[in-house]
Structures are given as C-alpha cells and as structure tokens.
Amino acid sequence: MTAPLLDLRGLTKAYPGVIANDDVSFAIQPGEVHALLGENGAGKSTLVKMIYGLVKPDSGTMALNDAPYTPAEPRAARAQGVAMVFQHFSLFEALSVAENIALGMENPPKPRDLSARIRDVSQAYGLPLDPESLVGDLSAGERQRVEIIRCLLQDPKLLIMDEPTSVLTPQEVEILFHTLRKLSAEGTAILYISHKLEEIRALCDAATILRLGKVVGACDPKQTSAAQMAEMMVGKSLAQPGRDASDPGEVLLKATDLSLPAASAFGTPLRDISFEVRAGEILGIGGVAGNGQDELLAVLSGERATPRGAVEFNGADLATLPPEARRGIGILSAPEERLGHAAAPDMTLTENAVLTGATRKGLAKNGFISWGRARAFADEIIARFDVRTPGNHVAARALSGGNLQKYVVGREILQDPVVLVINQPTWGVDASAAADIRQALLDLAQNGAAVIVISQDLDELLEISDRFCALNEGRLSDPRPARGLSMEEIGLMLGGAHGMQEAAI
Amino acid sequence: MIRLEKRPTPSRAWSLGTPILAVILTMIAGGAMFAALGQDPFETIRVIFWDPLFHERFAGFSRPQLLVKAGPLILIAIGLSLGFRAGIWNIGAEGQYIVGTLAGAAFGLAFYPSESPLLFPGMVLAGLLGGWLWAMIPALLKVFANTNEILVSLLLVYVAEAMLASAATGWLRNPEGQGFPGSRNLSRHPGTDNPELFAGTGIHWGVLAAFIAVIAAYVLFQRHMFGYQIKLAGQAPRAARFSGVNPGRLVILCLGISGALAGAAGLFEVSGPAGQITIDFNVGYGFTAIIVAFLGRLHPIGILFAGLLMALTYIGGELAQLILQVPAPAIQAFQGMLLFFLLALDVLSNYRVRFGREGVA
Numbered sequence: 080m081t082a083p084l085l086d087l088r089g090l091t092k093a094y095p096g097v098i099a100n101d102d103v104s105f106a107i108q109p110g111e112v113h114a115l116l117g118e119n120g121a122g123k124s125t126l127v128k129m130i131y132g133l134v135k136p137d138s139g140t141m142a143l144n145d146a147p148y149t150p151a152e153p154r155a156a157r158a159q160g161v162a163m164v165f166q167h168f169s170l171f172e173a174l175s176v177a178e179n180i181a182l183g184m185e186n187p188p189k190p191r192d193l194s195a196r197i198r199d200v201s202q203a204y205g206l207p208l209d210p211e212s213l214v215g216d217l218s219a220g221e222r223q224r225v226e227i228i229r230c231l232l233q234d235p236k237l238l239i240m241d242e243p244t245s246v247l248t249p250q251e252v253e254i255l256f257h258t259l260r261k262l263s264a265e266g267t268a269i270l271y272i273s274h275k276l277e278e279i280r281a282l283c284d285a286a287t288i289l290r291l292g293k294v295v296g297a298c299d300p301k302q303t304s305a306a307q308m309a310e311m312m313v314g315k316s317l318a319q320p321g322r323d324a325s326d327p328g329e330v331l332l333k334a335t336d337l338s339l340p341a342a343s344a345f346g347t348p349l350r351d352i353s354f355e356v357r358a359g360e361i362l363g364i365g366g367v368a369g370n371g372q373d374e375l376l377a378v379l380s381g382e383r384a385t386p387r388g389a390v391e392f393n394g395a396d397l398a399t400l401p402p403e404a405r406r407g408i409g410i411l412s413a414p415e416e417r418l419g420h421a422a423a424p425d426m427t428l429t430e431n432a433v434l435t436g437a438t439r440k441g442l443a444k445n446g447f448i449s450w451g452r453a454r455a456f457a458d459e460i461i462a463r464f465d466v467r468t469p470g471n472h473v474a475a476r477a478l479s480g481g482n483l484q485k486y487v488v489g490r491e492i493l494q495d496p497v498v499l500v501i502n503q504p505t506w507g508v509d510a511s512a513a514a515d516i517r518q519a520l521l522d523l524a525q526n527g528a529a530v531i532v533i534s535q536d537l538d539e540l541l542e543i544s545d546r547f548c549a550l551n552e553g554r555l556s557d558p559r560p561a562r563g564l565s566m567e568e569i570g571l572m573l574g575g576a577h578g579m580q581e582a583a584i
Numbered sequence: 585m586i587r588l589e590k591r592p593t594p595s596r597a598w599s600l601g602t603p604i605l606a607v608i609l610t611m612i613a614g615g616a617m618f619a620a621l622g623q624d625p626f627e628t629i630r631v632i633f634w635d636p637l638f639h640e641r642f643a644g645f646s647r648p649q650l651l652v653k654a655g656p657l658i659l660i661a662i663g664l665s666l667g668f669r670a671g672i673w674n675i676g677a678e679g680q681y682i683v684g685t686l687a688g689a690a691f692g693l694a695f696y697p698s699e700s701p702l703l704f705p706g707m708v709l710a711g712l713l714g715g716w717l718w719a720m721i722p723a724l725l726k727v728f729a730n731t732n733e734i735l736v737s738l739l740l741v742y743v744a745e746a747m748l749a750s751a752a753t754g755w756l757r758n759p760e761g762q763g764f765p766g767s768r769n770l771s772r773h774p775g776t777d778n779p780e781l782f783a784g785t786g787i788h789w790g791v792l793a794a795f796i797a798v799i800a801a802y803v804l805f806q807r808h809m810f811g812y813q814i815k816l817a818g819q820a821p822r823a824a825r826f827s828g829v830n831p832g833r834l835v836i837l838c839l840g841i842s843g844a845l846a847g848a849a850g851l852f853e854v855s856g857p858a859g860q861i862t863i864d865f866n867v868g869y870g871f872t873a874i875i876v877a878f879l880g881r882l883h884p885i886g887i888l889f890a891g892l893l894m895a896l897t898y899i900g901g902e903l904a905q906l907i908l909q910v911p912a913p914a915i916q917a918f919q920g921m922l923l924f925f926l927l928a929l930d931v932l933s934n935y936r937v938r939f940g941r942e943g944v945a
Contacts, residue, residue: 420822
C-alpha cells in the first residue's frame with residue numbers, strides 16, 4: 080500500500096472569526112478504515128465537506144489516486160468515487176426504498192432493474208432491505224441501510240460515514256461493522272467519524288486526530304487505548320465521572336400505567352408505562368430515538384396533558400399541572416431537540432435563560448422580567464458549563480450544537496431540580512464536555528435529586544445509571560439494576576435488531 | 585452572481601436602517617412614476633411629504649389631520665402587533681372596529697339626551713367590549729374547533745358591515761333626521777362627544793389612547809412575561825409549549841386585546857372626527873392598520889412612526905390630488921411601493937448580500 084487513495088496536503092479553510100481547518104494533511108490508503116477523531120468544533124465536519132465537494136478549501140491540495148482532486152460540488156465527488164452517509168438522513172418517509180434511492184441517482188435505471196440491483200447489493204453486503212417497503216415504516220438502522228446502499232450502488236472508492244452508529248442498537252452496529260469490514264476487504268476505503276472510541280478501536284485501521292482545526296496526532300487505534308485517544312483529542316487527561324455509593328431515598332416520581340395516544344401520524348403512542356424514581360437515583364432509559372422518547376419527556380414536563388392518576392410526584396397527582404407549575408415544585412426537563420424546542424433559535428442566550436428559569440430562578444416578579452438577573456443566570460450557565468460564546472447577547476442559533484447543548488442542559492441543572500428528566504444529555508457534545516455533564520448529573524443524584532436520563536448512548540447509560548430500562552415502540556421494559564448488564568442483554572431489551580438478527584454473523 | 589448569506593444574529597443596524605432606505609427608494613421610484621405621468625417629480629414628492637405639515641395655506645387644515653388619521657391606525661396596529669408577533673393573524677380588525685363603534689354609539693344613544701359625565705367612559709367601555717366580543721368569535725372557534733382565524737375574522741368584517749348598514753338605516757337611525765340614513769350626531773352633543781383636547785393639534789381621547797397603547801406595548805414587550813411569551817410563541821412554537829405557554833390562552837388574549845383596541849378606535853372615531861354612524865362610516869382603518877403594523881416591524885415605536893408616515897401619505901396624497909391633479913390610483917400605487925420596498929428590504933436585516941460565486945452546495 081504505497082500509493083494512497085486520497086492524499087490531503089495543507090488543507091486550510093477559514094470562516095469569519097474562526098479557522099476551521101489549519102494546514103491539515105493526511106492520507107487514506109485503499110481499503111483502509113480510517114477514523115477521524117476530534118472534539119466538537121475541531122474541524123471534522125468542515126474537512127469531510129471539503130472532501131465531498133460541499134466546501135472549497137482556501138488553500139491546500141487534494142489528490143485522488145495521484146491525480147489532482149478538486150470537486151466543485153458533491154455530484155463531481157460522487158462521479159469520482161467519493162460517497163458520503165450523513166448523520167441526518169435525507170429520505171422521504173412517504174416514498175419506498177427504491178424510489179428514495181432513485182431520487183439520489185444521476186441516471187436511475189428502470190424501477191424493476193433498480194429493485195433487483197438493490198436486492199443484489201443488500202444481500203452481498205449483509206444489509207437486509209426490501210426495496211418496496213415505505214421508508215416511513217423503517218427503523219433508524221434500516222433507514223441508514225438505505226443511505227448506505229444508495230452510496231454502494233455508485234461503486235465508491237471512498238465512503239465517508241459521519242457518526243453512523245449513534246442511532247443503532249448494538250445488534251445493528253454489529254451488522255454495520257460486518258458490512259464495513261467486507262467493503263474494506265474489497266478495497267473500498269472508509270473515512271469514519273465517531274465519538275465512540277471503543278467502536279473505533281474495534282473497527283478502524285488508522286486514526287487521525289484533529290484539535291482546533293489542526294492535526295495533532297495519528298495512531299493505530301488497535302494499539303492505543305480509548306483513554307489515550309481521548310487525551311489526544313482533548314489535550315489533557317479526562318476525569319472519569321464517579322460518585323460515592325449511596326442508598327436511594329423515598330420515591331419522588333412514579334408513573335402507573337401511563338398511556339398516551341400519538342400526537343401525529345408519525346408519532347409514537349405511549350403504552351402502559353410504569354416506573355418509579357427515588358431520591359438520589361438515576362434511572363436510565365435506553366432505546367432508539369422515535370420509540371416514544373419525545374412523548375415521554377413531553378408528558379413528564381407537562382407539555383402534553385398527563386392522564387389523571389398516571390403520574391405522581393411525592394404522592395400527588397400531576398395531571399392538571401402545567402409546565403411552569405411543575406418547574407415550581409422542582410420537576411425540570413431538557414428535551415432532545417435543542418433548536419426550536421429546548422431553545423428559541425433567534426432569541427439571545429439571556430432570553431433563553433428565561434425560557435425555563437423564570438419561576439425557579441426568580442427571573443420574573445409579578446410578571447415583570449428582571450433582565451439583570453436573567454443575564455446573571457445566563458452568565459452563570461456559560462461559566463459553569465464552559466459554553467464557548469462571545470457573550471450572553473448571542474442568538475442561540477449562532478452556537479455550535481454541542482455548545483448549545485451544554486447551555487440548555489446547564490440551564491436545568493443549575494436550577495436545583497428535585498426531579499430532572501433529560502433526553503440525550505450529551506448528544507453531539509465532545510468527550511470532555513460530555514464527561515462534565517455526566518458528572519453534573521451524578522452530583523445531582525448525590526445531592527438527593529431523582530434523575531431520569533433518556534439516551535441512545537448505552538455506554539453513557541451504563542456508566543451513570545443505577546437502574547436501566549428500555550423504551551421500545553412506546554413500551555417501557557421493567558427496570559433492572561444497571562451494574563452487570565451485558566450489551567447482549569440490553570440489545571434484547573431494546574427489541575434486538577428489529578428482526579434482522581440472522582444477518583449478524 | 586448575487587448570493588444571500590444568513591446572518592448568525594439579525595443585524596440591528598439594518599433593521600433600523602431599512603425603513604429609512606425604503607422611504608428613500610419609494611421616493612425615487614415614485615418620483616419616476618410621477619415623471620412618467622407628466623408631473624414634476626420633486627414637486628409631487630414635496631406636496632406629499634412636506635406640504636401637509638408646512639404649506640402656508642393648507643397646513644393649518646392638514647396638520648391636525650395627521651394625528652386624527654394616525655390615532656386610530658396606531659391604536660389598532662398596536663393591538664394587531666401582539667397577535668402578529670405570536671403568529672396569530674387577526675385580519676378582521678375592520679369588523680371589530682365597526683362592532684365597537686356600534687356598541688359604543690348604541691350605549692351613548694340609549695341614554696339620549698343625558699349629558700352625564702359618566703356617559704363617555706361608559707361608551708368607551710362598551711366600544712372595548714364590542715370589539716372584544718367580535719374578536720372572541722374567531723378566537724373561540726380557533727381554540728375549540730380548530731378553525732382558521734384568518735378566514736373567520738376576515739369574513740366577520742362583511743357581517744359587521746351589514747350590521748353597520750342596518751344600524752344606520754334602521755335601529756340607530758336619527759328619529760329627527762327626516763328619514764335620511766345615519767344616527768344622531770354624537771360629537772355635537774355634550775356627554776357623548778370626543779372633542780379636540782388641544783386646539784389645532786387634532787389630539788382627541790383616541791389619540792391619547794393610542795400613545796398610551798404604544799407605551800404599554802413597549803413595556804409589555806421589553807419587560808413583561810406576557811410579551812416574552814408572545815415573542816416566544818411566534819418564533820418557536822414548540823419551545824413556547826415547553827416553556828409553559830398555553831397556546832389557546834394566547835389566542836384568546838391576543839385576539840381579545842386587538843379586538844378591544846380596534847373597537848375603542850371605532851368609538852373614538854364615531855364620537856369625534858366622524859360624529860355619527862353612517863352607512864360608509866368605516867374607511868378601512870382596520871385593514872390599513874395591518875400595513876402599519878408591518879411597516880413598524882411589529883415594534884411599538886416603529887408602529888408609532890409608521891402610523892404617522894401612513895397618515896402623512898394619505899393626507900399628502902389628497903393634497904397632491906387637489907393641488908396637482910395627480911390621479912388617485914397613482915397615489916395608491918405610491919403607497920403600495922412603500923410597503924413593497926419595506927418588505928423587500930426586510931431581507932437585509934437577516935441576510936448578508938454577497939457578490940461573486942463560491943462553492944455553493
């Protein structure tokens with residue numbers, strides 16, 4: 080492997096106020112699974128956008144198979160054998176798999192031929208998929224397969240994957256890795272972006288580490304420990320979240336046979352959900368997004384009306400209590416969607432502090448807002464959770480995803496919740512900030528709060544939860560002590576790989 | 585090639601600067617139009633914008649008219665801006681204006697010929713209540729039957745117009761009016777009149793109410809939780825529900841306030857400048873106020889200036905027709921240009937204009 084497939088030399092891209100990539104050079108060999116590591120804002124996205132032709136570098140060169148490679152747009156990149164699977168899928172739910180794939184092709188073959196080719200490719204790579212089924216009916220893992228097959232039909236030489244496993248069950252991850260190893264054995268190179276270091280150790284042959292837009296190191300993931308890689312990414316050693324063991328106190332929040340119809344055609348109904356959380360305890364709820372997570376959070380936050388008698392706080396029925404009154408008695412929540420749900424995009428960080436802090440932080444008296452106190456609260460969140468922003472006057476949409484996440488999570492944690500319900504606390508947040516958030520959640524529980532963490536990141540849940548249960552198609556499994564649970568058991572609790580176990584080898 | 589690039593934070597300078605730029609562009613494009621009609625563009629613009637306030641012969645009459653015309657526009661637009669900011673579209677202020685007028689005038693006439701000092705305050709309350717009730721129809725239908733408030737409020741304007749006609753020709757007709765349609769004159773009867781408070785200024789109780797509404801709305805949006813909830817619901821409805829804003833309550837409050845203010849504006853008009861209820865009493869203040877609200881960027885201070893500017897173009901337009909014989913449609917086109925440029929330039933406060941091409945996806 081002397082001639083690299085893709086050779087990047089001195090790539091630089093600056094945006095107003097920030098250098099996203101600064102003199103980045105590395106090479107990807109044919110058939111190599113190459114990991115790209117880095118914190119939020121390290122420049123990974125900009126780099127792959129340049130390779131995929133979405134962004135033009137300010138300086139530096141790329142060479143594909145020793146020939147100059149300057150894709151003006153993604154179409155040019157695809158024509159030269161570079162394909163990309165995005166973190167967020169671009170699929171039409173009302174169309175079939177084959178129709179979705181045809182939409183992404185330059186010259187789609189006849190529908191019948193296309194379906195046959197989809198079947199061939201899906202069988203060859205162990206990606207079971209029916210070309211005729213509607214995308215709206217598919218699980219996240221199956222939707223990802225649609226995107227991958229769409230790429231594979233173009234015979235790519237380089238496949239870029241951005242955080243592919245964040246939406247998958249453990250079994251689905253196994254299927255994906257099997258496919259990727261097979262592709263790599265056939266000579267397709269894969270550029271793999273992930274925050275999950277253990278996955279990278281299991282899958283990748285080489286790794287390049289970015290920090291603040293610069294290449295700060297390269298390693299062989301198979302020879303390097305996850306902790307070492309994390310240190311290279313962050314530039315300092317990471318503290319492992321932890322807390323002293325303590326006995327849980329009395330039951331604070333209790334749900335009994337909570338059922339709720341779906342709010343929309345693509346929503347999920349909640350079915351007979353029962354659980355209880357005690358003071359000083361963290362209850363982890365795992366499961367792939369779209370299985371009722373949003374609905375469960377909405378019903379606990381008060382955003383949707385709670386059926387009478389279904390949820391009790393300290394023995395009192397919560398049914399008629401609106402969100403602000405729930406905050407008043409100490410039930411706080413942080414939804415998954417940061418922009419538009421947890422925060423108003425066009426409002427400043429100060430205004431967004433008022434969004435949930437008005438009552439509990441005393442930011443409003445007799446209905447009149449004290450902007451001085453709101454600014455102080457916003458500054459406190461920014462300082463305590465290391466939110467990178469020019470100041471509290473910045474609009475929420477101007478923050479990077481990870482930074483805004485730190486802000487909205489911090490906003491709830493700093494209000495001293497009695498019960499905190501939080502959906503995807505560390506989604507898109509880099510390793511060190513994620514560790515900070517987890518530590519803050521553990522500290523909350525330590526101080527006697529009851530915490531419900533809803534997450535797709537099973538490692539995270541096992542790390543911080545006392546008890547674990549799974550939410551699948553609106554049903555909640557019985558909680559089990561998190562200590563000692565194996566990945567296989569959890570996978571089965573999550574409903575396996577959606578009937579596709581036979582493909583996992 | 586020209587490209588638009590979304591700004592991370594809306595530009596303050598541009599959101600203040602675009603109205604001024606829009607007025608300048610309107611003057612240029614409107615001047616060209618007047619020139620094409622064979623008028624002297626500079627003179628026409630001067631007649632529209634300058635003469636109503638400073639012409640030695642006409643200003644004495646037209647200067648007070650500025651506040652008389654701007655008052656109801658501002659009062660109605662302030663009410664509308666609450667709903668518009670929250671994404672609640674009350675298009676039927678004209679109807680609420682009429683029903684408020686009818687309720688207030690009917691209250692005053694019911695006690696005729698009483699001259700009690702309590703009569704006028706009672707009429708104001710009746711006007712507020714009438715507009716509020718008329719706005720409650722689309723509000724309650726939206727909350728409980730999920731109907732579209734744009735359609736319902738708009739269609740109710742035509743119902744209100746029919747009620748106005750029946751009042752003027754039937755149940756509120758002046759018994760001493762020799763059978764002519766129209767009510768008794770309220771402004772010439774002590775107790776029911778809404779007089780000019782300071783001679784030569786055009787200020788009557790309705791203009792004062794408009795100024796008070798501007799200040800109240802300013803405080804509401806700057807400092808009050810309700811104003812914050814309105815903005816939140818308009819910008820991010822999901823975040824608003826998460827924060828605890830009750831969407832139904834917001835609809836009822838916003839439509840109710842805008843209806844009540846429109847109703848009060850009608851009462852001030854009928855008991856002051858208009859004097860009596862006639863078949864063609866309403867002259868479109870309720871619709872023009874929608875333009876005023878947007879011209880003022882739904883901001884109270886902006887609405888104050890937009891109302892004054894709008895009133896100025898109306899009075900100036902009439903003056904231009906009178907002095908220069910500019911055709912009325914040309915004046916309307918000129919007013920349309922103003923709105924067009926303002927909305928078109930809106931893009932500048934949220935987007936940056938870039939020339940040249942870069943790797944665009």
